[in-house]
Amino acid sequence: MSREVIVAAEWFDGERRHGAGPTTLVVEHGRLASLAAGDQAADLAGSSVPVTRVPFLMPGLVDAHVHLFLEGHVTDNALRSAHLKKPVEELTQTARASARRSLACGVTLVRDAGDRHGINHRIRAEARGSRELARVRSAGVGVKRPKRYGAFIARDVEDDASIRGTVAALAADCDEIKLVLTGIIDFDSGAVTDQPQFDLAAAQLVVATAREHGRGTLAHCSGAAGLAIAAAAGVGSIEHGFFMNRETLGLMRDHQIAWTPTFCPVHFQWAQPEAAGWSAATIGHLRRILDEHAEHLRLADGMGVPLLLGTDAGSMGVAHGTAVGEEIDRWLEAGVSLGRVLTAATSAPRRHFGLPATLAPQAPFDALALPASPFTDRSALGRPLRTWAMD
Ligand SMILES: [Zn+2]
Numbered sequence: 001m002s003r004e005v006i007v008a009a010e011w012f013d014g015e016r017r018h019g020a021g022p023t024t025l026v027v028e029h030g031r032l033a034s035l036a037a038g039d040q041a042a043d044l045a046g047s048s049v050p051v052t053r054v055p056f057l058m059p060g061l062v063d064a065h066v067h068l069f070l071e072g073h074v075t076d077n078a079l080r081s082a083h084l085k086k087p088v089e090e091l092t093q094t095a096r097a098s099a100r101r102s103l104a105c106g107v108t109l110v111r112d113a114g115d116r117h118g119i120n121h122r123i124r125a126e127a128r129g130s131r132e133l134a135r136v137r138s139a140g141v142g143v144k145r146p147k148r149y150g151a152f153i154a155r156d157v158e159d160d161a162s163i164r165g166t167v168a169a170l171a172a173d174c175d176e177i178k179l180v181l182t183g184i185i186d187f188d189s190g191a192v193t194d195q196p197q198f199d200l201a202a203a204q205l206v207v208a209t210a211r212e213h214g215r216g217t218l219a220h221c222s223g224a225a226g227l228a229i230a231a232a233a234g235v236g237s238i239e240h241g242f243f244m245n246r247e248t249l250g251l252m253r254d255h256q257i258a259w260t261p262t263f264c265p266v267h268f269q270w271a272q273p274e275a276a277g278w279s280a281a282t283i284g285h286l287r288r289i290l291d292e293h294a295e296h297l298r299l300a301d302g303m304g305v306p307l308l309l310g311t312d313a314g315s316m317g318v319a320h321g322t323a324v325g326e327e328i329d330r331w332l333e334a335g336v337s338l339g340r341v342l343t344a345a346t347s348a349p350r351r352h353f354g355l356p357a358t359l360a361p362q363a364p365f366d367a368l369a370l371p372a373s374p375f376t377d378r379s380a381l382g383r384p385l386r387t388w389a390m391d
Contacts, residue, residue, distance in 0.1 A: 003028050005045040008057035010373045013359050014347025017339060017375055025057070027365045030390060035361060054369035056380065059346035059358040060108025060387055061368060063324050065239055065260045065310025067153065068095035068123055068136070069115045072318040075268075075275045080316060084152055088117050095123045098313070098320040102134035105321030106368040106384035109135045111310070111349070113218060113239060114142040114153030114178045121173060128391050135389050137353055139218060140170055142178030143206065145197040150180035150220065163205050171213030175353070176236060179206050179219045182226035185242055187269060187278065190285030192223025192243060203233035218260075224248075231257060237308060237352065242266070242289060244296035252305045258352050260310040261297050263330035266290055268317030275317065294334035301336050308352060309345040325382050338375060364390035 006025045011018050024040035026033045034044075041051045069091045074080055083094075095115075102110055112120035124136035142154030143166055157163045167177055181203060186193045198206065203219075210217050216236035221227055223243050230238050231251035237258035244259075252259060269276060270286035278286070301307060309331065311323035318326075324345065331341045347357060358366040367388045372380040 003049050005041050005049055005051045006057065006369075007039050007041050007051065007053045008369075009053075009055045011056065011359070012058040012339075012342060012346075012375075014059045014350075014357060015339075015343055017373075019373065019375075025359075027388070030365055032359060032361055032363055032365050035359075052369070052386070054385060056370040056373045057359075058342065058368050058370070059350070060366045060389060061106050061324055061345050062309070062349040063102060063107050063110045063311050063313060064237075064308035064349045064352075065113045065262055065312050066098070066102070066110045066320060067115055067312070067314035068098040068110070068112050068320070069117065069119045070094070070314025071098075072314045072316070072320055072323065075272070075317050077276070077316075088119065091115075091117065092119050092122060095119045096126065096133065099123050099127055099133040099136060101319075101321040102313075103132060103321075103387055103389060104384075105324060106370075106381070106387055107134050107321055107324055108366050108368065108387055108389040109137065109350070110313075111137040111176075111218075111353070112139060113220070113310075113312075114139050114150075114180075116141055116152055116154065130389075135391065137175045139176050139178040140174035142180050142220070143167065143170070144180035148180070148197045149183035149194075153220075154178065154180045160202070160205055163202060164209050167206055167209040168213055171210060171215045174215065176216045176218050177206065177210040179203065179217055179235065181219045181221040181230055181235075182223055185222055185266070185289065187276075187282050187285060190282070190289060192226065196223075196226040196229055198229065200229050200232055203229050203235070207233050207235055231255070239310070240312070241296075242293055244293070244300070246299065249296065249300050249303055249305055252300070253303045256306055258306040258308050258348075259300055260308040261293060262310050262312040262327070263290065263293060264311045264313070264318040264323050264327050265315035266293070267326070267330060268315075272317060294330070297331065297334045298336060301340060306348060306352060307340075307344040308349045309341065322382075328381065332378075338378070342374070358390065366390035
């Protein structure tokens with residue numbers, strides 16, 4: 001369909017909501033040709049052009065941190081381990097289903113934060129032009145240290161030469177380079193207990209090599225020691241970032257390093273401790289970690305740190321698509337306004353990825369229609385009427 005007229009009763013442009021009367025948008029060949037106040041359908045559509053009337057229109061949602069090849073809704077540890085051993089073809093089916101589920105939930109774009117087979121690249125290619133799959137920005141395979149955390153999403157690098165060679169090779173088709181800078185939280189002790197995988201010089205080498213080849217970086221990172229390295233190395237974005245502190249946030253603001261706080265996987269562990277069999281003490285750690293994370297998110301928002309909403313979908317209990325609504329709730333609970341949360345879930349990631357804004361004149365049309373304004377009915381976000389994904 002080359003021309004379509006959309007009349008939205010209310011809309012959100014990625015930064016601001018527009019609620020005073022209807023707006024008419026004309027989409028031609030996948031681009032927003034014009035946008036005018038009032039219901040102009042009768043004038044602009046004529047007799048042959050379809051008119052879509054929607055209560056609310058906004059840019060398509062972005063999940064800035066997913067792993068398409070992992071099944072987040074599976075919460076049994078044995079089944080999750082068995083999943084990782086499946087043949088690549090089966091894992092590719094899973095990834096395809098994840099991209100389909102995402103789009104059905106109004107998520108028009110996901111950033112895949114790594115899989116060791118590079119299945120994310122394949123789904124990225126399949127999604128182009130698709131009416132069924134969310135578009136994919138792919139980090140391909142990440143880099144990690146031998147015998148350290150992250151074998152399911154990254155490959156090993158050892159000395160500087162191997163960092164240079166591996167990052168240069170990955171940069172050929174990875175949209176961003178994923179650096180597994182630290183391990184994960186040890187929930188039983190309520191801390192990140194191992195040392196960062198990369199020191200500052202090595203992290204800087206990853207960032208510099210990626211940049212030489214025209215790529216940004218995203219760092220899997222939690223714990224004060226790793227966060228200080230990530231911020232000083234100037235990575236593009238810090239993923240997870242548990243045990244954040246004001247000093248690191250200050251560096252992130254100064255260097256405009258984005259933060260994707262991914263509450264979902266830790267919140268699941270707290271909300272359903274029986275899945276992993278956590279003790280009362282561990283549940284207490286989880287609650288404290290989440291509360292401190294929320295405090296730092298609010299602080300980051302006030303300080304002007306670029307924020308990206310990402311779920312870590314594919315992690316235990318974090319289902320592709322629906323997790324975005326859950327992550328939004330965590331941010332609202334933290335005290336971030338809905339407008340700011342939706343910016344982090346729409347325009348901020350697109351800007352961070354270097355993609356054109358959407359719902360701007362002449363921009364590729366990437367949008368989500370809802371049955372009501374989420375500003376008056378939060379649940380409307382969970383009931384998408386229609387999506388338009390862009391290439
Ligand atoms: Zn992840």
